[in-house]
Amino acid sequence: MEDNSSSTQGISSRKRSKTDNSNKNPKKAKTLLDEVANKYAEFECPSTKMEVDEGDEEEEEENVISDFPVIQSSKQKLVDDFIEELLKDVESNATRVAHKTLSIEQCETEVRNQPKNASKWIQYMLLLLRAVQLDRMRVVFERAMTELGRNPGSDSDTARGKVLFVAISVEAGLLNAINLESALSKMFFHGAESSASRGQLEQNQLDRVTVMVDKLQAFGQLGTVRAVCDRLSDLCLFELAEQIAKSLVKGNKAQEPVDWLNLVKVRLRAGKTTEAREAEANAARLLRLALIPSFVCSVSQLELKFGDMERALKLLQEQIAAHPQRKDVHLAYVKALVECQRTREAKLASDKALSLVKNMKKEELDKILSIKSK
Structure with missing residues (x-):
């Protein structure tokens, strides 16, 4: 912070009087440094405010050169903050x-x-x-x-x-x-x-x-x-994360739903929607039939999390049609409707689940339906 204060003082010591500024170029364009500082502001510590005053061209050019350490100091502050955040995250894991x-x-x-x-x-x-x-x-x-x-x-x-x-x-x-x-x-x-x-x-x-x-x-x-x-995906290192996810799928002979889900998640986070859907389709084709309903429930949650409500609901509807007595699928569908704020449809789906699934308990459905009101 010492670099910031000394540089700011240097700017202030070269200020022109208000009368001079009012008489000359009252609407003078901002300097390059001023533009950079404004763009860079969101990455700076709030206490690190840069001050650039108007003046003639020589003064502006001098400011651009002499104030560069202020930005450099801000970048160092970013590094220090990063180390602290990284430390907290690693310690928690x-x-x-x-x-x-x-x-x-x-x-x-x-x-x-x-x-x-x-x-x-x-x-x-x-x-x-x-x-x-x-x-x-x-x-x-x-x-x-x-x-x-x-x-x-x-x-x-x-x-x-x-x-x-x-x-x-x-x-x-x-x-x-x-x-x-x-x-x-x-x-x-x-x-x-x-x-x-x-x-x-x-x-x-x-x-x-x-x-x-x-x-x-x-x-x-x-x-x-x-x-x-997951850590690499959190850090936006999507290419490396995807390589690991694909190797896990291949290493487990494509029979571990959790590995397919990781691959779908990484691709969705990277904005690769088409590739994510391709992974979903491949998983549905290669996984054992008994694993598919629970896998689709998890995929629908991912789709919902990343904003595609209609696809999430459609996937669950297809599973209900194929497995009308699967308790987990009905619960996932009611929960998805509640998260989509479709309360009326959620209540209808709840009633349907009670009539179709023998071991379905009303208390379980009521608990899901009450989430919205909390």
């Missing part, structure tokens, strides 16, 4: 990690005393992330993978899977930040000079994440791999 204040020396002692304890290594990595010591964190990660892999087996794979999940979350978050910084630079600064080096940085980070994901998949920790797929 890193289960069984003791949340206590330790020094780096204490963490080093603990991992030496308990080298097979994955939680101790994760704790050490998160401490270094908080200190923004990324290179040291990567060294600790490699040490953890080596120590935890000395006795190969299912326990070793599980432990390394936990450490890998945290490392991938961090590295994927950094990749997302690099992509964002690159997009901002192109949008606001037209940074052609550094585009090549920035592109290489993005590629190096992508390669790092890809290698980690390949290692995780080799351990066969499907639950952790699925969690990583």
Whole structure:
């Protein structure tokens, strides 16, 4: 923040008097810096307000040059905020990690005393992330993978899977930040000079994440791999997330509904509606018949979440016609109607479900119907 205050003072010290400004060019066009600052404002901390005054051309040109550190400082603030948000997110996903204040020396002692304890290594990595010591964190990660892999087996794979999940979350978050910084630079600064080096940085980070994901998949920790797929999708790294989702579908011989759902979800989040529908159709064709009704119920929820109410309802209607005595399908249909705020239709569907399904309880339907009124 010191850079911001000093630069702002520099602007203020060069102000012209109000009388001068009122006599000359009262409607003078904004400077390039003013336009950039306004566009960039939504990415700035609210307390970081940039002030650009009107003046003659020499003063404006001087301001453009001297105030650039203000924007650079704002970009650094973005990086700092990103690290903090990433840390919170990773900590919330890193289960069984003791949340206590330790020094780096204490963490080093603990991992030496308990080298097979994955939680101790994760704790050490998160401490270094908080200190923004990324290179040291990567060294600790490699040490953890080596120590935890000395006795190969299912326990070793599980432990390394936990450490890998945290490392991938961090590295994927950094990749997302690099992509964002690159997009901002192109949008606001037209940074052609550094585009090549920035592109290489993005590629190096992508390669790092890809290698980690390949290692995780080799351990066969499907639950952790699925969690990583969700994390990458959350970070808008859709291409990599889709690759993982497709490999999961293929690896499980296309017989795991959850993997098909992951693929559909990733594509919907990426805006690939046609490809998502293609995945839905392939799943319906390849899954065992007994799995399809519950799969369609989950797909309808995804379609509803991403805004296609009519398709969500149509999918459930088709399943009710094909399986009129499936309790889960009727419940999903009534719930979908309530979420679409079609209360009257939901009540009619509820009555129909009671008449068709023997083990349907009125209390279950009434609970769903009461959601809207809460």
